[in-house]
Amino acid sequence: MxxxxxxxAEAIALAAIDAGISGVYAYPGTPSTEITEYIQQSxxxxxxxxxxxxxxxxxxxxxxALGMSYAGKRSLVxxxxxxxxxxxxxxxxxxxxxxxxxxxxxxxxxxxxHSSQNEQDTRVYGKxxxxxVIEPSNQQETYDAIRYAFDLSEQQNLxxxxxxxxxxxxxxxxxxxxxxREENILNPSKEKxxxxxxxxxxxxxxxxxxxxxxxxxxxxxxxxxxKTIAGNGTKAIIAFGIAYNYVMExxxxxxxxxxxxKISQYPLPDKLIKEFTDKYDDILIAEEGYPAYEEYxxxxxxxxxxxxxxxxALPRTGELSPDVVAKAMGVESDxxxxxxxxxxxxxxxxxxxxxxxxxxxALNAIFAEYPEQHVFSDIGCYTLGALPPFNAINTCxxxxxxxxMAKGAADAGLHPAVAVIGDSTFTHSGxxxxxxxxNDKSAITLIxxxxxxxxxxxxxxxxxxxxxxxxxxxxxxxxxxxRTFVPLKKNHDENxxxxxxxxxxxxxxxxxxxxxxxQTASRKKRQENKK
Amino acid sequence: MQTNIIIAGVGGQGILxxxxxxxxxxxxxxxxxxxxxxxxxxxxxxAVESHLRISDSVIYSDLIPKGKANLILAIEPMExxxxxxxxxxxxxxxxxxxxxxxxxNYPEEQAIKDEIAKTGKxxxxxxxxxxREAGNLKAFNTVxxxxxxxxxxxxxxxxxxxxxxxxxxxxxxxxxxxxxxFRLGAAAI
Ligand code: SF4
Numbered sequence: 001m002x003x004x005x006x007x008x009a010e011a012i013a014l015a016a017i018d019a020g021i022s023g024v025y026a027y028p029g030t031p032s033t034e035i036t037e038y039i040q041q042s043x044x045x046x047x048x049x050x051x052x053x054x055x056x057x058x059x060x061x062x063x064x065a066l067g068m069s070y071a072g073k074r075s076l077v078x079x080x081x082x083x084x085x086x087x088x089x090x091x092x093x094x095x096x097x098x099x100x101x102x103x104x105x106x107x108x109x110x111x112x113x114h115s116s117q118n119e120q121d122t123r124v125y126g127k128x129x130x131x132x133v134i135e136p137s138n139q140q141e142t143y144d145a146i147r148y149a150f151d152l153s154e155q156q157n158l159x160x161x162x163x164x165x166x167x168x169x170x171x172x173x174x175x176x177x178x179x180x181r182e183e184n185i186l187n188p189s190k191e192k193x194x195x196x197x198x199x200x201x202x203x204x205x206x207x208x209x210x211x212x213x214x215x216x217x218x219x220x221x222x223x224x225x226x227k228t229i230a231g232n233g234t235k236a237i238i239a240f241g242i243a244y245n246y247v248m249e250x251x252x253x254x255x256x257x258x259x260x261x262k263i264s265q266y267p268l269p270d271k272l273i274k275e276f277t278d279k280y281d282d283i284l285i286a287e288e289g290y291p292a293y294e295e296y297x298x299x300x301x302x303x304x305x306x307x308x309x310x311x312x313a314l315p316r317t318g319e320l321s322p323d324v325v326a327k328a329m330g331v332e333s334d335x336x337x338x339x340x341x342x343x344x345x346x347x348x349x350x351x352x353x354x355x356x357x358x359x360x361x362a363l364n365a366i367f368a369e370y371p372e373q374h375v376f377s378d379i380g381c382y383t384l385g386a387l388p389p390f391n392a393i394n395t396c397x398x399x400x401x402x403x404x405m406a407k408g409a410a411d412a413g414l415h416p417a418v419a420v421i422g423d424s425t426f427t428h429s430g431x432x433x434x435x436x437x438x439n440d441k442s443a444i445t446l447i448x449x450x451x452x453x454x455x456x457x458x459x460x461x462x463x464x465x466x467x468x469x470x471x472x473x474x475x476x477x478x479x480x481x482x483r484t485f486v487p488l489k490k491n492h493d494e495n496x497x498x499x500x501x502x503x504x505x506x507x508x509x510x511x512x513x514x515x516x517x518x519q520t521a522s523r524k525k526r527q528e529n530k531k
Numbered sequence: 532m533q534t535n536i537i538i539a540g541v542g543g544q545g546i547l548x549x550x551x552x553x554x555x556x557x558x559x560x561x562x563x564x565x566x567x568x569x570x571x572x573x574x575x576x577x578a579v580e581s582h583l584r585i586s587d588s589v590i591y592s593d594l595i596p597k598g599k600a601n602l603i604l605a606i607e608p609m610e611x612x613x614x615x616x617x618x619x620x621x622x623x624x625x626x627x628x629x630x631x632x633x634x635x636n637y638p639e640e641q642a643i644k645d646e647i648a649k650t651g652k653x654x655x656x657x658x659x660x661x662x663r664e665a666g667n668l669k670a671f672n673t674v675x676x677x678x679x680x681x682x683x684x685x686x687x688x689x690x691x692x693x694x695x696x697x698x699x700x701x702x703x704x705x706x707x708x709x710x711x712x713f714r715l716g717a718a719a720i
Binding site: 167171246326339344346 | 541542554555558563564565566567568569570571572574575576577578589590591592593594595596597598609610612613615616617618633634636637638639642643646650
């Protein structure tokens with residue numbers, strides 16, 4: 001079969017197509033976005049009619065994937081780690097319902113927070129839900145493991161959680177393809193009761209899920225993803241997921257004769273772990289993310305033979321690297337050149353000509369008149385409004401929090417209570433908060449900085465394009481307080497006046513600042529020129 | 532044989548084009564490749580880099596260990612300095628001379644040149660003029676690839692073949708423009 005150079009994310013996508021999925025459901029989020037994009041652009045997926053449009057948020061994506069599985073077909077759902085928080089309700093309950101057609105849940109974690117708000121480790125969610133977790137170490141293994149995960153899901157009637165991290169998702173290597181498999185036929189679930197989580201059914205399902213744990217652990221014992229690499233001596237290493245690469249890099253470069261146990265499938269293979277740990281009295285635990293399994297293996301009273309992120313052998317936070325792993329493996333580091341002090345930081349910034357710039361300029365201008373200048377904001381390119389020269393926003397917590405935090409602050413008496421949110425984030429999680437504000441008649445001004453795309457992740461379609469004013473009207477915002485302006489320099493004065501009027505209004509007002517993202521606009525133009 | 536390359540630049544400058552051509556050349560030679568890149572937020576005018584590793588045996592880490600890069604190939608002079616901890620003691624720095632000043636505390640250009648010169652083995656490439664000579668400023672990155680060609684561990688013929696396959700979809704004129712740019716870059720050092 002074919003070999004090709006693929007990002008980890010693309011290897012997931014190709015493997016899922018080859019595993020016979022009928023649909024992928026996702027909301028874009030770095031580092032998971034490229035999975036769905038690859039499927040959208042794949043001629044084979046298109047020819048097969050694989051469903052691949054973007055969902056409004058991770059929860060709707062998750063539930064749609066579950067519905068496809070109910071219908072007997074294979075489905076893939078993808079998100080970044082914080083997206084799983086949004087989908088967590090559906091995720092945990094899907095472990096109780098189980099699945100019909102194979103369902104794989106890919107979650108891309110972002111240790112070191114390259115483009116995220118926290119470092120959460122999805123493996124903890126896997127344990128929380130009692131679901132099997134797969135965490136491959138390289139791109140080929142990723143391809144092979146996705147295919148395996150779909151089979152595992154159907155065998156066990158459970159969703160399978162598939163964890164990757166930024167490094168694997170955004171790194172390319174040669175991947176060898178396997179022969180594709182046909183899609184499942186439409187075969188809706190006949191097990192009527194298991195899908196209805198009324199207490200009586202749910203208790204029964206939960207019991208069954210717990211009983212399955214022994215089977216799942218024994219599957220890990222036999223899994224091709226878990227293996228021992230022989231070596232001598234009394235020191236050893238247990239390497240999880242991508243940490244295996246760093247351990248092997250150092251082992252190879254330094255010619256170290258050290259035994260390694262590689263783990264890429266959970267729940268932990270008990271026998272394999274016990275046999276291995278019994279043999280050695282100094283074991284380094286290398287895992288990417290939380291010291292989740294280090295804590296587990298150490299136990300409450302702290303078995304001294306395990307070292308890792310908890311005792312400082314490895315850094316407690318941040319992404320692993322060959323260098324920190326080498327140090328933990330006792331390799332003396334050479335001295336390296338340092339970065340000359342003249343090198344200045346080069347942080348990301350809003351593009352020249354970006355509409356958010358004009359929104360912030362207008363906002364800063366009007367704010368000069370108010371003693372209290374606080375802006376609740378959200379997640380998207382406009383979060384960069386926190387940096388100079390704008391210094392225009394004060395919060396960025398989670399998708400949609402701008403609206404509801406402004407509401408809370410308004411309820412507390414803060415005036416003006418202003419929220420800034422993007423169009424995609426508004427439909428993702430802002431709508432319900434706005435409805436709360438309408439119902440409570442809270443005095444907030446919501447600015448939807450609408451650039452008709454999900455810009456930060458590369459310009460995917462946005463669910464509310466062309467519908468924002470209608471949506472706001474539909475949930476009860478007074479029509480006279482739904483204002484639209486075009487954020488351009490030449491409209492600055494006019495826009496400041498509109499802002500002023502709405503800030504003064506003691507109820508819910510929405511200002512839609514509408515101008516397309518210059519990046520997607522110029523891409524569209526290029527594509528049109530091609531035609 | 533193993534070559535570790537850091538390609539450095541600013542988001543939007545197209546460092547991934549260079550990485551993709553080298554990847555392709557390496558794959559066509561039957562070599563192993565790993566290439567870690569930066570996506571998302573930093574691409575908005577921030578510092579970006581790609582760790583590229585080529586080898587005839589298995590490559591484990593997607594990241595290059597410190598002190599192990601044989602080549603830093605920079606599309607922007609200050610960015611070449613940001614990755615010096617990765618440069619091997621006998622490693623090579625190939626950098627474009629044209630600064631990209633999207634920050635107001637950009638250091639003095641001479642000071643940057645002096646720091647680069649301290650590394651010992653370095654090449655400055657006036658890529659902008661060479662690209663113009665080739666026929667289009669967009670060929671900037673292929674000029675840089677040409678200038679670095681001696682340090683990639685892959686023959687120039689193989690790199691040219693990869694340029695051909697990389698640009699073939701865009702038509703023969705684009706292929707020829709980039710081959711010319713590559714050769715001008717290679718001849719400039
Ligand atoms: S990508 Fe679009 S929305 Fe984001 S900063 Fe650039 S122009 Fe603005």
